[in-house]
């Protein structure tokens with residue numbers, strides 16, 4: 001392993017090797033679930049421009065590598081809520097955010113996995129679809145249509161290439177559209193010259209891209225989108241703010 005100076009995929013600044021963790025580091029460790037060490041070191045780099053933190057080791061992984069090593073039959077052990085609890089909670093949250101606007105919304109849940117969230121919303125009278133580019137399937141993103149509300153929950157931290165993600169998301173955006181997405185901001189959690197102990201930095205969960213607020217702002221700017229944060233974990237990109245979502249942006 002050489003101390004390569006990788007360019008930041010978001011802002012193209014230089015990056016610094018930040019720390020190394022075992023591949024089996026996972027998000028359930030803060031609940032006392034520790035997997036045996038894998039013996040596979042995973043290096044994370046931090047951008048000196050926007051503080052985006054990333055692991056180039058995954059840049060060359062094939063889809064099959066991700067399926068074999070991360071999204072395999074043991075994934076549920078380190079992310080037990082992903083099958084049902086989280087999509088149901090997200091569907092409920094969306095209904096609370098938009099209590100009376102569903103007739104105006106054309107919704108796409110990007111990275112929606114098994115489609116539970118979108119199906120739940122549809123049962124409540126929403127116009128909602130789900131699309132997951134992973135694993136590769138017959139649905140072509142260019143044929144899905146345009147949407148004025150896109151959600152991407154638990155997506156950003158999982159992608160090796162945030163630019164590719166943004167290209168896909170922007171293809172789905174209508175003239176006026178808001179993207180609501182989750183990812184935990186790394187500000188105050190990740191610093192140069194200190195160990196990478198943050199629970200969210202977990203290669204076994206596929207958390208391979210960790211965003212500072214500045215990096216999300218920069219990512220939005222690159223794709224001509226405004227950026228806003230509601231909390232450390234919930235954010236939006238938007239263009240021509242839809243009037244029905246005005247209560248969120250103002």
Ligand SMILES: [Zn+2]
Nearest residue numbers: 008011047050
């Ligand atoms: Zn950067």
